[in-house]
Amino acid sequence: MALNLQDIPRVKTINKADFLKYYFNPQKPIVIERFIEDWPAYTKWNLDYMKAIAGNITIPLYDDRPVDYKDGFNEPHAKMKMSDYIDLLKSEPTKYRIFLWNALKEIPELQKDFTFPDFGLRLMKGIPMLFFGGRNSHTFMHYDIDLANIFHFHFEGTKQVIMFDQKQSKYLYKIPHSLITREDIDFNNPDFKKWPMLKKAKGHKTELKHGEILYMPEGYWHYMRYITPGFSMSLRAIARNPKNFSRAIYNLLIMRNYDNMMRRLRGQKWIDWKNEQAIIRTHENSTLIV
Template identity: 80%
Template sequence: MTLNLQDIPRVKTISKDDFITHYFKPQKPVVIERYIDDWPAYKKWNLDYMKTVAGHITIPLYDDRPVDYKDGFNEAHATMKMSDYIDLLKREPTRYRIFLWNALKEIPELQKDISFPDLGLRLMKDIPMLFFGGRDSYTFMHYDIDLANIFHFHFEGSKQIILFDQNQNDYLYKVPHSLITREDIDFAKPDLEKWPLLAKAKGFKTELNHGEVLYMPEGYWHYMRYITPGFSLSLRGIPRNPKNLSKAIYNLFIMRHFDNAMRRLKGQEWIDWKNQQAIIRTHKKNGIAV
């Protein structure tokens, strides 16, 4: 058995009206293949260019190690000069990724290489974020703390994308008081005997290539694996659905602080309890005895 995933729809380009009608209002993902052909970034942005403009900067790095109680919320696992990191990406596979890096703030000249999409969403223009990864590095299945609408632009190489909407939560082994599923689930090739309820989840998949943009609706779960070394830019817009906006406010101002406090108070016992609860609660919601 495999995951129940349908291909994300693809269009060459799209008008504002069509995007709002067919994707934003029904909250469905889409890949736009040729939307940024006129951006300077389309031709300029690759790993070598980033090494040239940002090689001197020390950047925070993350890997796929399990959550440890000693780690703060989204706390980096290592640091490295950007030039050394790009050399590493090109030399060999590495689990180290750059996560939520506001490079356009640190390197203002990059701002001239992009423009903000006019697709009917009010984007947060002060926090364009870059993400880098080496071959076979990946993010755990998660959703973003602010449940934003996201335009995700990919540069150099390709990456595998798997998405689920929030309606699939009962099948994903969601870890309570967090934004992730069980970290030991390999969504690239999941063991459905060990995680049988994943077979009930209905999701989406695609392979994102250089210059393509993925629209991820509010609160969508996403797993991303770098097929080749590369990087992506995310632009985000505040959730419009009042329910999602209230969840975002709760996550930002209550949930993450509560989780950090419990890590300090309970230590690894808190992490272990949450992981066990992911199984117990998922089974209970689906009428399975625990």
């Protein structure tokens, strides 16, 4: 048995009016296959180019270890020179990923390689974020703290994506006071005996190739696995839905600080309690669902 996932629709290209009408307004995901072929980045951006242009920069790295109470919010697990990291990506599988790296801050010339597309949303131009990963490395299932509209541009290799909208949260074993599901769920090959409510979740899937764009609507859960080494860039626009915008403010100002405070006060007991509650609350919800 597998997760109940539908293929994300695909178009070769799209204009602003159609994007707003068919995907943004109803908050549906879409893959756009050939929108950026006129960008210099389309032909230039690969691992070798990133090594050449950013090789001496020390970058933050993350892996798939469980959350520890001593870890700060989004605190990196290791650091490495970009040149050494790219060599590692190309030589062997590694769980180390670059996550939410604002490369343009340190390498302003990258800005010359792309333009901010006009999809009818005001993109936040100060924070284009880059993400890198080695073969079979993956993110935990999570949603972004600001519940933004995200345009995810993939470069080099192939990346697997599984997504769920917020309505599916009650089936996903969400960790309270957090943005992730249980970290021991393998969304690539879930154990339904251990996590039975996942059978009820209805989601979306796709595989991204070089130059393709994935639009992720506000607050969508997403799990990403690098089938081959590669990297992506995300551009984001603030949540337009008032409920999502208010949740983003809550997450940024209250939830994140409360969670950090409880880690300091209760240590690992806080993490363990949250993991237990993810199961208890998900199974309690199941008794309320007809």
